[in-house]
Amino acid sequence: MYxxxxxxxxxxxxxxxxxxxxxxxxxxxxxxxxxxxxxxxxEISVFPKQWRSSVENVSIGRSQIHHRTVAPDETVKYLLxxxxxxxxxxxxxxxxxxxxxxxxxxVGCPMACDFCATGKGGFRRNLAPHEIIDQVLTVQSDFQxxxxxxxxxxxxxxxxxxxxxxxxxxxxxxxxxxxxxxMTLSTVGIPGRILKLAKYQLQVTLAVSLHASNQATREKLIxxxxxxxxxxxxxxxxxYVRLTGRRVTFEYILLAGVxxxxxxxxxxxxxxxxxxxxxxxxxxxxxREADYQRPSSSQIQxxxxxxxxxxxxxxxxxxxxxxxxxxxGQLRAQQLQPSLG
Numbered sequence: 416m417y418x419x420x421x422x423x424x425x426x427x428x429x430x431x432x433x434x435x436x437x438x439x440x441x442x443x444x445x446x447x448x449x450x451x452x453x454x455x456x457x458e459i460s461v462f463p464k465q466w467r468s469s470v471e472n473v474s475i476g477r478s479q480i481h482h483r484t485v486a487p488d489e490t491v492k493y494l495l496x497x498x499x500x501x502x503x504x505x506x507x508x509x510x511x512x513x514x515x516x517x518x519x520x521x522v523g524c525p526m527a528c529d530f531c532a533t534g535k536g537g538f539r540r541n542l543a544p545h546e547i548i549d550q551v552l553t554v555q556s557d558f559q560x561x562x563x564x565x566x567x568x569x570x571x572x573x574x575x576x577x578x579x580x581x582x583x584x585x586x587x588x589x590x591x592x593x594x595x596x597x598m599t600l601s602t603v604g605i606p607g608r609i610l611k612l613a614k615y616q617l618q619v620t621l622a623v624s625l626h627a628s629n630q631a632t633r634e635k636l637i638x639x640x641x642x643x644x645x646x647x648x649x650x651x652x653x654x655y656v657r658l659t660g661r662r663v664t665f666e667y668i669l670l671a672g673v674x675x676x677x678x679x680x681x682x683x684x685x686x687x688x689x690x691x692x693x694x695x696x697x698x699x700x701x702x703r704e705a706d707y708q709r710p711s712s713s714q715i716q717x718x719x720x721x722x723x724x725x726x727x728x729x730x731x732x733x734x735x736x737x738x739x740x741x742x743x744g745q746l747r748a749q750q751l752q753p754s755l756g
Contacts, residue, residue: 421476421543421544421545421548421582421583421586423445423586423589423590424441424442424445424590425441427441427444427445427448428440428441428442428445429441430444431444434466434470436466440462443459443461443462444456444459445590447459447461448475449552449590449591449592452552452555452556453475454475454477455471455474455475455477456470456471456473456475457470457471474498476498476543476545476546476548476549477549477552477553478495478496478497478498478503478546478549478550478553479495479496480493480494480495480496480553480557481494481495481496481502482494483557489509490506490507490508490509491506491507491554491557491558492504492505492506493505493506493507493550493553493554493557495549495550495553497522497546501522501539501540502522503519503522503542503546503550503569503570504519504569504570505517505518505519505550505553505554505569506569507554507557507558509558509560512563513563513564514554514555514558514560514561514562514563514564515562515563515564515565515566516550516551516554516555516562516564516565516566517566517568517569518547518550518551518565518566518567518568518569519542519547519550519569519570519571520541520542520547520567520569520570520571520572520573520576520579520580521538521539521540521541521542521570521571521572521575521576522538522539522540522541522542522570522571523536523537523538523539523570523571524536524538524570524571524572525537525538525572525575526572526603526637526638526639527638527639528603528624528626528636528637528638529635529636529637529638530626530636530668530670530699530702530707531702532702533570533571535702538571541571541575541576541579542571542576542579543579544579544582544583544586547579547580547583548583548586548587548591550569551565551587551591551593552591555591562591562593563593563597564593564597564598564599565587565593565597565598565599566598566599566601567580567598567599567600567601568599568601568622572602572603572605573600573601573602574602574605574608574609574611574612575605575608577608577611577612580600581612581615581617584598584600584617584619594618595617595618595619596618596619596620598619598620599619599620599621599622599664600612600617600619600620600621600622601622601623601624601666602621602622602623602624603623603624603637603639604623604624604639604640604643604648604651605639605643606642606643606647606651607651609621609623609651609652609654609655610651610654610655610658612655613654613655613658613659614658616659617659618661620661620662620664621652621655621661621663621664622663622664622665622666622695623648623652623663623664623665623666624637624665624666624667624668625645625665625666625667625683626666626667626668626674627640627645627667627674627679628674628679628680628682628683628686629645629679629682630644630645630646632673632674632679633645636670636673636674645686649686649687649690652690652692653690656690656691656692662691662692662693663690663691663692663693664692664693664694664695665687665692665693665694665695666694666695666697667683667694667695667696667697668697668698668699669696669697669698669699669709669710669714669715669718670699670707670708670710671699671707671708671709671710671711671714672708673707675710675714675715675718676718677717677718677721679718680717680718680721680722681721681725683722683727684721684722684725684727685725687727688725688727692727692728693728693729693730694722694727694728694729694730695729695730695731695732696715696718696719696729696730696731696732697731697732698710698715698731698733715731719731
């Protein structure tokens with residue numbers, strides 16, 4: 416079915432004209448989709464009733480909220496039902512000054528990282544641009560606040576869906592009005608895909624998930640690392656910095672007794688020396704499917720101290736939405752359950 420969501424104003428204008436409507440209806444359709452949160456063509460009240468009736472079954476690509484969970488910190492996790500009844504997870508993270516959406520790019524994830532709930536459920540399919548955009552519009556409508564920031568850190572590996580993710584980024588920027596510099600795209604690293612992303616010359620922040628300071632540990636945590644060495648990954652990141660002029664953020668989930676030691680901190684500092692980068696340390700968020708533990712506060716601080724002593728820019732990111740299983744690494748694909756009422 417032809418999706419209006421994800422199309423720009425010129426494309427929407429061409430579509431309404433093809434339906435025998437005047438060109439100015441394209442601007443109206445554009446405003447209602449991107450700025451007024453319309454979920455169907457039939458609710459766009461400025462359209463003639465007769466035409467609304469004739470196009471009421473034409474989809475604009477909105478999902479349905481299947482389930483909504485609110486954490487004590489006001490983070491909201493949504494299970495969104497797509498047109499084919501697949502379920503995807505999205506998280507709205509509010510503060511006084513911003514509203515961030517953690518969006519998914521795939522239904523499930525093929526990367527199978529050992530500490531991540533999403534990968535435990537396997538992979539189903541890529542999301543289309545309109546299904547990515549819809550997540551942001553859903554959160555914006557539900558919170559009745561403008562979304563200010565987007566992190567592509569939900570279900571899936573964005574660089575296995577590069578074309579659709581880039582199309583969504585461009586629409587979210589140009590049509591929804593969210594600055595690219597307020598977007599972060601996270602990847603575990605796919606050979607050649609970081610350089611492919613560089614060719615688009617986006618202004619988003621690239622966040623690369625390392626999670627280990629040496630190849631052996633990384634292969635235990637991230638199965639795909641067996642085919643993509645740390646050396647090759649970092650070489651590609653350096654070339655990305657050269658081509659784009661953009662700093663790279665490295666994400667590192669701290670797992671007690673696995674990758675959180677002083678030795679590993681020193682190894683990580685050595686890997687990143689001279690790199691235009693920033694390290695985000697993320698204390699592990701527990702999932703039912705794995706037995707890893709979060710390090711103590713003193714162990715986390717010791718790791719931070721080693722990096723700072725080596726002049727590595729570092730910060731600790733404590734995830735929001737932990738109680739609602741909406742935190743980093745906790746999102747999992749859930750099958751659609753029959754309604755009980």
